[in-house]
Amino acid sequence: MTAQIRQVEAFLMLAQTGSFSEASRRFGLSQPAFSLSIQRLEEVLGVRLFHRTSRRVKLTAEGEAFLPMASGLLRNWTGVFEEMADLTAVRRGRVALAALPSIAAGLLPPVVLEFTRKHPGVKLEIHDVLQGEVIELVRSGRVDFGISVGSDDSAETEFLPLLDDNFVALLRHDHPLAGHDRISWEALSRHPLVSMTSTTSVRRLTDFTFAEARIGARFLSEVNHLATIAGLVAAGYALAALPALCLPVVLRPDLEWRPLGSPVARRTLGLLRLRHSPSVAAEAFLQELLGIGARNPFPNFAAEISFRPAAQ
The missing domain is CATH 3.40.190.10 (Periplasmic binding protein-like II)
Structure with missing residues (x-):
């Protein structure tokens, strides 16, 4: 036999009221049913939890020891369901x-x-x-x-x-290619380039596009971070080919971008x-x-x- 949470709740109610009649009334059970619930809990625990007299009910020493345990058990029990409710409602x-x-x-x-x-x-x-x-x-x-x-x-x-995003050219606002509405990969290859490292998907697709078009490219540097590419391009060191999704990260007042075509590179x-x-x-x-x-x-x-x- 195992204890049920309702029996623990009944114990706490009786400890609070000190009266079977008042506790059963608040609990919504008949007094015999309420008394049976307390009796079943005592049987599970193997101890008497209350001294019973004709006038009042008082906790035994074992009942006094069980009281904080029962309160903690009920808090934890309630907390479990509150936490699960928070999870399912995406509050936690x-x-x-x-x-x-x-x-x-x-x-x-x-x-x-x-x-x-x-x-x-x-x-x-x-x-x-x-x-x-x-x-x-x-x-x-x-x-x-x-x-x-x-x-x-x-x-x-x-x-x-x-989503799909196309590769674009990143260049200074005063670069000669900035006067073009669209830049070809062949035109881009005539200028020094800076790129992400060879381990990145951006660099692999860049190399694939140049190879597919049978165009050689001159990479001056490989870097790990987009901010470094932006700084090097802004300094006039090189141009870069990047996916358009990188533009919100790299654009600054002295930089511009142009679509890249012939061929179109897309990821x-x-x-x-x-x-x-x-x-x-x-x-x-x-x-x-x-x-x-x-x-x-x-x-x-x-x-x-x-x-x-x-x-x-």
Whole structure:
């Protein structure tokens, strides 16, 4: 036989009132049924909890010892359901995600702001890492989902395309190519370039595009951060080819961008996650993310960034 939470509640009510009749009335039970509930609890515990007289009820020494335990048990019991109610209503919880740095800095801020406004009690954990680390964090289950380039071709994960963004040229406002409405990759190759490191998806797609067009390119430097590219281009050191989603991060008053064509280089960004149901909080964040396209977050680059139907 095990104790039931209603028996603990009955014990606390009797300890408070000191009267079977008053406690049973407040508890909503007949006095015999209430008395039986106390008796069953005493049988489970193996001790008498109350001294019973014709005039009053008083806690035994064992009852006095059990009183704080019962109060704590009831608080914990109630707290469990309150916490679960908070989780299902997305008032509490945690969402962890991994994203490429350009996504974390360019796409996520308006999503994070709106989600936090709606769900201020949910903690957000954002890992801005390279593609390989995004995949590893998703596979290990350390994050709820990742946002990256393409699928990892694993049966454990699924990939949901969110948007496509074209590569553009980043250059100083006074560079000769700034006078062109569109720049070809061949024209870009005639100038010194700075790029992300060879381990990044941006650099791999850049190299692929030059190779596909059978064009040689002269890279003066490889760097790890978009801010460094912006600084080097602004100094007149080199030009850069970057996805349009990087523009909110790198643009500054002395820099401009132009579409790149012939050929058009485009990457597909999407959601990478394990094939199981996400937490309630993670699902709420996902819905906020999928709604970003309808809000047109990049009106100045709309021709270069196109959201898939699932993200509109």
